Amino acid sequence: MIPSLELIPGVLAGRQRDVARLITRAEAGDHECRPAMTELYRHTGKAHIIGITGVPGSGKSTLVKSLTIAARHAGRRIGIVAIDPSSPFSGGAIMGDRIRMNELSGDPNVFIRSMATRGSLGGLCRAALDAVDVLDAAGYELVIIETVGVGQDEVEVVRASHSTLVVSAPGLGDDIQAIKAGILEIADIHVVSKCDKPDAQRTIADLKTMLMLDMPRDPNWMPPVVGTSGETGKGIDELLKTIQTHHDYLHSSGRIQDRLRMIAESRILKTAEELVRQRFVRHRADSFTDQVTQRQLSPYQAAQRLLGE
Amino acid sequence: MQAPIRVLIAKVGLDGHDRGVKVVARILRDAGMDVIYTGLHRSSEDVVNAAIQEDVDVIGVSMLSGAHMTHFPRILNLLKEKDATDIIVIGGGVIPDADAVALKSMGIADLFLQDTPPDTIVNSVRALVEARGQR
Ligand code: B12
Ligand SMILES: Nc1nc2c(ncn2[C@@H]2O[C@H](COP(=O)(O)OP(=O)(O)O)[C@@H](O)[C@H]2O)c(=O)[nH]1
Ligand SMILES: [Mg+2]
Numbered sequence: 246m247i248p249s250l251e252l253i254p255g256v257l258a259g260r261q262r263d264v265a266r267l268i269t270r271a272e273a274g275d276h277e278c279r280p281a282m283t284e285l286y287r288h289t290g291k292a293h294i295i296g297i298t299g300v301p302g303s304g305k306s307t308l309v310k311s312l313t314i315a316a317r318h319a320g321r322r323i324g325i326v327a328i329d330p331s332s333p334f335s336g337g338a339i340m341g342d343r344i345r346m347n348e349l350s351g352d353p354n355v356f357i358r359s360m361a362t363r364g365s366l367g368g369l370c371r372a373a374l375d376a377v378d379v380l381d382a383a384g385y386e387l388v389i390i391e392t393v394g395v396g397q398d399e400v401e402v403v404r405a406s407h408s409t410l411v412v413s414a415p416g417l418g419d420d421i422q423a424i425k426a427g428i429l430e431i432a433d434i435h436v437v438s439k440c441d442k443p444d445a446q447r448t449i450a451d452l453k454t455m456l457m458l459d460m461p462r463d464p465n466w467m468p469p470v471v472g473t474s475g476e477t478g479k480g481i482d483e484l485l486k487t488i489q490t491h492h493d494y495l496h497s498s499g500r501i502q503d504r505l506r507m508i509a510e511s512r513i514l515k516t517a518e519e520l521v522r523q524r525f526v527r528h529r530a531d532s533f534t535d536q537v538t539q540r541q542l543s544p545y546q547a548a549q550r551l552l553g554e
Numbered sequence: 555m556q557a558p559i560r561v562l563i564a565k566v567g568l569d570g571h572d573r574g575v576k577v578v579a580r581i582l583r584d585a586g587m588d589v590i591y592t593g594l595h596r597s598s599e600d601v602v603n604a605a606i607q608e609d610v611d612v613i614g615v616s617m618l619s620g621a622h623m624t625h626f627p628r629i630l631n632l633l634k635e636k637d638a639t640d641i642i643v644i645g646g647g648v649i650p651d652a653d654a655v656a657l658k659s660m661g662i663a664d665l666f667l668q669d670t671p672p673d674t675i676v677n678s679v680r681a682l683v684e685a686r687g688q689r
Contacts, residue, residue, distance in 0.1 A: 246688045246689060247689075261606055261607060262606055262609075262636075262637070262638065264607075265606055265607050265608065265609035266609055266689075268609065269557070269560070269609045272557065273557035332583055332584070334584075335583060335584045335585065335586045336558065336586045337558060337582065337583035337584060337585060337586045337587045337588060337589065338583060338588050338589065339579050339580065339583045339589045339591060340588065340589065340590045340591070341590075341591050341593070343590060343591075343592045343593070343604060344591065344592060344593035347592065347593065347596065347600060350596075350597075350599070350600040350603050350604065351599060351600070351603055356607055357604070357607055358607060358608065359588075359590050359608060361558075361588050
């Protein structure tokens with residue numbers, strides 16, 4: 246087995262096999278990989294990280310493909326982390342986002358990685374964020390995270406990205422739900438996909454109305470609504486420009502600093518959570534579980550001991 | 555922590571039979587593996603490129619169209635070219651016995667024909683990955 250640290254030069258040179266292998270090692274979360282990830286982290290911070298969320302079937306994967314093709318025309322290198330849910334029963338996963346992205350195959354400047362949520366509560370696992378680091382260090386200038394689009398991960402993706410895109414599709418009847426889920430507040434840019442469909446204009450109008458009633462997350466950035474179609478290519482160039490405008494806004498206004506701090510905080514917490522979980526697995530043989538079951542320890546006391554407090 | 559085995563499941567060429575491939579994807583998922591399905595009508599190049607980016611342990615190709623003697627050798631060659639022969643290649647579908655023998659001698663690690671029970675597939679994948687060892 247090649248030590249993870251020895252993969253770093255290849256990763257920095259953008260060698261796909263090394264990039265892919267280091268992501269696997271990082272995902273497994275072994276001790277062996279930690280020095281490598283620490284070394285790697287010094288080379289990150291260059292990529293613009295774009296989070297894409299929206300309910301399953303809203304057209305996220307198709308959008309990622311179209312956006313990537315447009316960004317390639319502009320000469321940019323793109324890394325993609327596409328996340329799908331793990332089965333809660335077997336722990337395995339079937340990941341199908343690549344089905345929509347096949348046009349990107351064979352381009353050495355595009356790297357797509359599928360990743361399972363692996364029981365991570367929020368949906369966006371620590372490993373996905375490590376994968377973003379690897380792609381960033383490997384020189385991918387835009388790194389796109391496609392989320393599962395259910396549960397908590399809309400909120401989680403905000404804490405991982407510089408720009409968050411929320412995708413709504415006409416005909417899914419999710420416009421009302423969007424308010425409930427609080428998804429309006431998290432978007433930096435709203436995308437209405439499938440604009441080749443006749444009812445898309447209504448979805449755009451509905452969304453704009455709702456946005457007028459809502460306080461934006463940042464009073465100086467009114468989230469724009471962009472209609473796109475993966476079928477006709479409509480709106481894709483405009484969306485790419487809008488992403489660039491948001492990027493420029495974050496930097497010129499200084500708001501990028503808030504985002505970077507938020508991401509750093511979330512990374513620390515997620516990693517700490519995983520370390521605790523790993524420690525729990527190692528300690529499971531210990532008597533904690535028995536003692537809590539038999540009411541000799543409270544869960545709180547056991548947790549403190551687990552943390553060595 | 556034991557990382558799940560990663561498998562890329564693929565259909566190549568004009569073959570549109572996708573029942574079997576979906577059954578196999580589910581069998582492997584239910585055995586706790588991470589399965590990446592790339593959809594119908596992929597080229598051998600698409601499959602190998604995806605397998606490298608996904609860093610899979612195994613590529614599994616389902617062939618029911620009769621084009622197996624074209625696509626399997628091409629995939630094996632591409633893996634050699636890309637210095638990725640640590641990726642195990644298996645297959646299944648409708649493949650005459652004589653062809654199956656020939657394909658195995660070329661380097662296809664295992665082949666599963668009609669009505670293979672789920673356990674046979676799962677056990678073989680696990681054994682092959684175990685035998686290859688860490689990489
Ligand atoms: C159902 C079927 C169809 C359906 C397909 C529906 C679909 N979406 O899949 C329809 C009606 C559309 C169809 C169309 C055609 N079919 Co048809 N079809 C079949 C049939 C009857 C069953 C296939 C099936 O679904 N089996 C059930 C699944 C679960 O089994 P399986 O795929 O074999 O998978 C199992 C194993 O093989 C293995 N396995 C398979 N793949 C993999 C991969 C991996 C990695 C692993 C580990 C294991 C594994 O595991 C599975 C579980 O045990 C077969 C006959 C047969 N006996 O196979 C003919 C057959 C495959 N079809 C055939 C033909 C000729 C056609 C057509 C060309 C007919 C025509 N002239 O129009 C078209 C072509 C369509 C196309 N675009 O490719 C021929 C192929 C001949 C050949 N290979 O030389 C067959 C063999 C029939 C025959 N005896 O002539 N077909
Ligand atoms: N008409 C139309 N259909 C689309 C468009 N984008 C996606 N779809 C379809 O919507 C379905 C879900 O798309 P997908 O990209 O996989 O959505 P995801 O689950 O959000 O990643 C698929 O059947 C796509 O073909 C589009 O722009 N126009
Ligand atoms: Mg998707």
